[in-house]
Amino acid sequence: AQSVTQLGSHVSVSEGALVLLRCNYSSSVPPYLFWYVQYPNQGLQLLLKYTSAATLVKGINGFEAEFKKSETSFHLTKPSAHMSDAAEYFCAVSKNQGGKLIFGQGTELSVKP
Amino acid sequence: EAGVAQSPRYKIIEKRQSVAFWCNPISGHATLYWYQQILGQGPKLLIQFQNNGVVDDSQLPKDRFSAERLKGVDSTLKIQPAKLEDSAVYLCAYLHGTVGGQETQYFGPGTRLLVL
Numbered sequence: 001a002q003s004v005t006q007l008g009s010h011v012s013v014s015e016g017a018l019v020l021l022r023c024n025y026s027s028s029v030p031p032y033l034f035w036y037v038q039y040p041n042q043g044l045q046l047l048l049k050y051t052s053a054a055t056l057v058k059g060i061n062g063f064e065a066e067f068k069k070s071e072t073s074f075h076l077t078k079p080s081a082h083m084s085d086a087a088e089y090f091c092a093v094s095k096n097q098g099g100k101l102i103f104g105q106g107t108e109l110s111v112k113p
Numbered sequence: 114e115a116g117v118a119q120s121p122r123y124k125i126i127e128k129r130q131s132v133a134f135w136c137n138p139i140s141g142h143a144t145l146y147w148y149q150q151i152l153g154q155g156p157k158l159l160i161q162f163q164n165n166g167v168v169d170d171s172q173l174p175k176d177r178f179s180a181e182r183l184k185g186v187d188s189t190l191k192i193q194p195a196k197l198e199d200s201a202v203y204l205c206a207y208l209h210g211t212v213g214g215q216e217t218q219y220f221g222p223g224t225r226l227l228v229l
Contacts, residue, residue: 043220051215090155097216098144098208103155
């Protein structure tokens with residue numbers, strides 16, 4: 001069975017600091033991996049996705065994530081945090097394109113001025 | 114978010130009442146999903162449709178939840194009777210192809226349900 005673990009339910013960084021949100025997955029097949037962001041009272045917006053084309057994936061708003069098979073990880077990073085990055089971030093895994101997404105518990109990112 | 118409309122956006126009901134949610138992908142999409150997101154958790158798939166047919170409803174509590182998709186476009190999700198633990202955000206998503214042929218799930222704004 002597939003599963004996703006996001007380490008840290010809350011992460012707080014200062015504006016301009018590095019953002020690192022951790023995600024580890026479990027999958028019996030080569031996975032499709034995703035990061036979604038959710039702003040208050042809104043649906044989920046896709047940040048980026050890994051589909052085996054390249055291990056370093058660049059997404060919107062300056063975010064990127066690196067797929068590391070040996071570590072079963074897909075951590076999300078951004079070099080410099082902005083106040084507007086404050087939101088809930090979800091890592092998700094799927095067995096195939098169009099298959100159901102299995103989400104982690106989410107990490108709430110706070111950005112301090 | 115712009116690709117799918119959901120209504121109502123908010124609903125408050127008492128336990129044992131019934132409630133229905135509506136989802137309309139603005140452009141026709143073959144694959145549609147309903148997810149339940151309980152406060153503090155990630156979304157969980159309730160049901161997946163391919164056109165009018167059900168692909169996966171293994172996590173749908175069928176004794177109280179039902180869903181249908183008419184003509185492969187709009188979809189409704191119903192709860193009857195509602196329980197306190199059904200308080201959650203109900204998200205509708207659709208599968209859309211992008212440049213390069215990769216398909217991705219895009220989510221609507223959700224319906225926030227509070228059961229008292």
